[in-house]
Amino acid sequence: MFRPFKFLRSLLAKYMLIIFLAISIVQIAYFTLAIFVLEIAKKEHGDIVTKAEITSEVEEKWHTEAKNIKNFTDEVVSQHFEKWQERYPKASMFWVGQDGTLLTTLNVMEQLPSKWTPAFTTKFIKERYGGDPFTIITFLGGDESNGFIVIEIPRDVFTPPLKHIYETYGTFLFIGVIAIILFFIVVSFLFFKGIRKRLLHLQEAMEIRDVDGLPVEIDVKKMDEIGQLQQSFNKMVCELRDSKNRELKEEQLRRELIANLSHDLRTPLTKIRAQSYSISKEELTEEGQQAMKAMETSIISIDALIENLMSYTLLMASKYKYEAKEINVLRFVREQMSTWYTVFEKEGFNIDIELHSFENNGWQVDPIWLGRIFDNLFQNVLRHANSGKYIGVKTESTEHYDAFIIRDCGNGMKNESNAKGAGIGLSIVDIMVKGMSLDWDICSSESGTEIKIKRYKVK
Known part of the structure; x- marks a missing residue:
C-alpha cells in the first residue's frame, strides 16, 4: 500500500527532488541566458538576427522593386535606398547612370569612381560574383537606359540566428551550462556524502561494544x-x-x-x-x-x-575465592605428590618422579587452586588410566617457559573408561589454570596422555 507521507520522507523522494530541481534550474537558466543573449544580439545586429532570409529571396525582391520604380530621380532612388537600409542596416547601395556616371550612393564605404567605364564595370562584376559582400545588380525600371542600381550586403547577415548567436556567445552559454551541471554534481555529492556519513556512523555503532559486550544504540534523527x-x-x-x-x-x-x-x-x-x-x-x-x-x-x-x-x-559464577601469593612451587608439588604416592602405590602403579629446580621456583599462584588442579589431574589418572598402571611427574624448562608434566599410559581420552566425570574435572582445571595466568597443553593418544602445566617466563 502506497503511503504518500512516508514516501515524502524517503531518500528516493529527496533524490527525485534534486533531479527535478536540477532539470528545472537548467531549463530556466538556459532560457534566461538565451533571452539575454538574444536581446544583446538584437541591439547589435537588429531584427535580422531573429529571422534570416536566403539570398535568392533578397535578390528577387531587389529586382522586383527596382523594376517597379517609375520616376527616376535622385530623390526617388534615395528613398528606395533608405527603405532597404532600414531592413539591412549594414547594406551599401549606389546608382550608376546610363552614361556611367555615379549618381546616388548610400552607406558606401569604399572608393568608387565617379565615371564607370565598361572595363571597370566588368571588373567589378567579376570581383563581386560569389564573393563577400553579397552583391545584386539590376537595371533601374527594368530598362538599361536608366542605368543600374547596386546593393551590397555582408554575407554574415544571412547567417542563421542560432548559428550567429552560437558563434558570438557560444562560449558564454557553454560556461553557463557547465556551471549549472557542476552545481548539480556538487549538490548530488553532498547528498550522497550525507548518506555515506550516516551509514559509516551506523557501521561504527555496530563495531563498538558497550560494557555488556553488545553494540551501542544510535541516535535516530531522520525517518528515511x-x-x-x-x-x-x-x-x-x-x-x-x-x-x-x-x-x-x-x-x-x-x-x-x-x-x-x-x-x-x-x-x-x-x-x-x-x-x-x-x-x-x-x-x-x-x-x-x-x-x-x-x-x-x-x-x-x-x-x-x-x-x-x-x-x-x-567458578563460573566467579564466587570461588582466589588469593594469589608467591610459593615455592617445586616444594608444593612434591608435597602434593607425597600425599598421592601411597594411593597410587596401593593401586599398583609404577611411579616415576623426576622433579628438578627451575631458574625461579617462586610462582605467584593460589595454593588452594593449584592443589585442586593437581588433585583433579591425579584423580583422572587414577580413574581413567588405571589400566596403564603408570604415572610420571616431571619438570621441564625451556627458553620460554617452565612446566610440570604429568604422564600416564592409559587408553587415552578418546577411549571410554568405566569411571565418569572426567569432563567437568578438566573444565575446572582449565578455568583455574587460566585464572592464575598459567597455560596448559594436553596430548592424548591410545598409548597414554601427557599434560603440561606451564608458566611463561617474563622477558
Whole structure:
C-alpha cells in the first residue's frame, strides 16, 4: 500500500527532488541566458538576427522593386535606398547612370569612381560574383537606359540566428551550462556524502561494544530509509540486551540450583557412608564384603563428582575465592605428590618422579587452586588410566617457559573408561589454570596422555 507521507520522507523522494530541481534550474537558466543573449544580439545586429532570409529571396525582391520604380530621380532612388537600409542596416547601395556616371550612393564605404567605364564595370562584376559582400545588380525600371542600381550586403547577415548567436556567445552559454551541471554534481555529492556519513556512523555503532559486550544504540534523527534501518538496529540491540539479561538470570538460577543440589546431596551421602561403615563392621560373607567395598568406592566417586560440580558452578559464577601469593612451587608439588604416592602405590602403579629446580621456583599462584588442579589431574589418572598402571611427574624448562608434566599410559581420552566425570574435572582445571595466568597443553593418544602445566617466563 502506497503511503504518500512516508514516501515524502524517503531518500528516493529527496533524490527525485534534486533531479527535478536540477532539470528545472537548467531549463530556466538556459532560457534566461538565451533571452539575454538574444536581446544583446538584437541591439547589435537588429531584427535580422531573429529571422534570416536566403539570398535568392533578397535578390528577387531587389529586382522586383527596382523594376517597379517609375520616376527616376535622385530623390526617388534615395528613398528606395533608405527603405532597404532600414531592413539591412549594414547594406551599401549606389546608382550608376546610363552614361556611367555615379549618381546616388548610400552607406558606401569604399572608393568608387565617379565615371564607370565598361572595363571597370566588368571588373567589378567579376570581383563581386560569389564573393563577400553579397552583391545584386539590376537595371533601374527594368530598362538599361536608366542605368543600374547596386546593393551590397555582408554575407554574415544571412547567417542563421542560432548559428550567429552560437558563434558570438557560444562560449558564454557553454560556461553557463557547465556551471549549472557542476552545481548539480556538487549538490548530488553532498547528498550522497550525507548518506555515506550516516551509514559509516551506523557501521561504527555496530563495531563498538558497550560494557555488556553488545553494540551501542544510535541516535535516530531522520525517518528515511537509513533512519528506519537505525531504528531496526536499535530494536535489535534492545532485544539482544533483554535476551542476554534473561540468559544471565537463568544461568544464575541454574548455578544456584546446582550449588544447592550439590549441598543437599551431601547430607544423604554422608548418612549412606555412615551406614555402610556400620554394615562393614558386621560379619559378612566374602561376597558381601566385595559389595561393601564396591559401594564405598561408588560413594567416594559420587562425593568427588558433587565436589567438582559445586566447584565448577562457583567458578563460573566467579564466587570461588582466589588469593594469589608467591610459593615455592617445586616444594608444593612434591608435597602434593607425597600425599598421592601411597594411593597410587596401593593401586599398583609404577611411579616415576623426576622433579628438578627451575631458574625461579617462586610462582605467584593460589595454593588452594593449584592443589585442586593437581588433585583433579591425579584423580583422572587414577580413574581413567588405571589400566596403564603408570604415572610420571616431571619438570621441564625451556627458553620460554617452565612446566610440570604429568604422564600416564592409559587408553587415552578418546577411549571410554568405566569411571565418569572426567569432563567437568578438566573444565575446572582449565578455568583455574587460566585464572592464575598459567597455560596448559594436553596430548592424548591410545598409548597414554601427557599434560603440561606451564608458566611463561617474563622477558
